[in-house]
Amino acid sequence: MDHLKQSCYELSLPVTEKSNLISRDIDRAHSKQMVQILKRCDAEIFEKKINHEPFYQTLYSVPVIQTMVDVAKRVEMILRDQEESLIVLSGCGTSGRIAFLLVSSFNEMLKAQRQKQICSYIIAGGDRALLTSREAPEDDPGLGARMLEKVCAGKKDVLFIGISCGMSAPFVAGQLDFCLNHLDIFTPVLLGFNPVHMARSEQMQDCSFHFKDVAERMAAEQRHKKAYVLNPVLGAEAISGSSRMKGGSATKIILETVLLAGHEAAFRDKTMTPEYVFNLQLRFNLI
Incomplete structure (x- = not known):
């Protein structure tokens, strides 16, 4: 009965917040078993279909790969015309x-090739948050927008990638909303791991919109290639709600693939196709 109640309760939860049947007994496992459980949960990142969620897009779904191609093409365009251009990655906490x-690694690669370092990052709470938890700024959408505006002052072409694994961070929502209001300068990208309809719908402080509103506007603009939503479903985390696990790994895989694909197209004349990006992902994943 308790399991039935839990299952009914979880029907209303976003995928990133559900519990994973693979790891339901991890608290009773010894250390070797824990490692095997975590390995099995991580393997779900690379599955073509999530067993109990067969209708969701995954990392290798055609629409996801095509969106990665489209974003990589924007990276290529900025690298080919770097004057007054910028690529910004932003997130809260682990993101x-x-x-x-x-x-840091992408700029180092550009520097080694005597190219302009055109990437910037933003983290809620500033650089102190790289080492310590600073949760209050994560809940402030206005602060996110102001920090983005400051970083991009004077730029005329900005690719902004907002990372929110659970599609829920107010700080990132404020930045995406700012971009949507200035599409003449910004191409916003939302990276997360829930379907758009599961994005957070609670009101945010001092805001007339919520994250789901922003995600839906992003999806609408994607039809015109003015904004992009990258949101493959990875299955539930090994530890419920710990999106820094699978979500963190997938964030690194996706963004490394996109940045490197754009770089190779700009400087090595690689042809940007879904097949090329897919093979680049395989190279990163070593599978």
């Missing part, structure tokens, strides 16, 4: 730290 790591 912001991954943004920092990706920007």
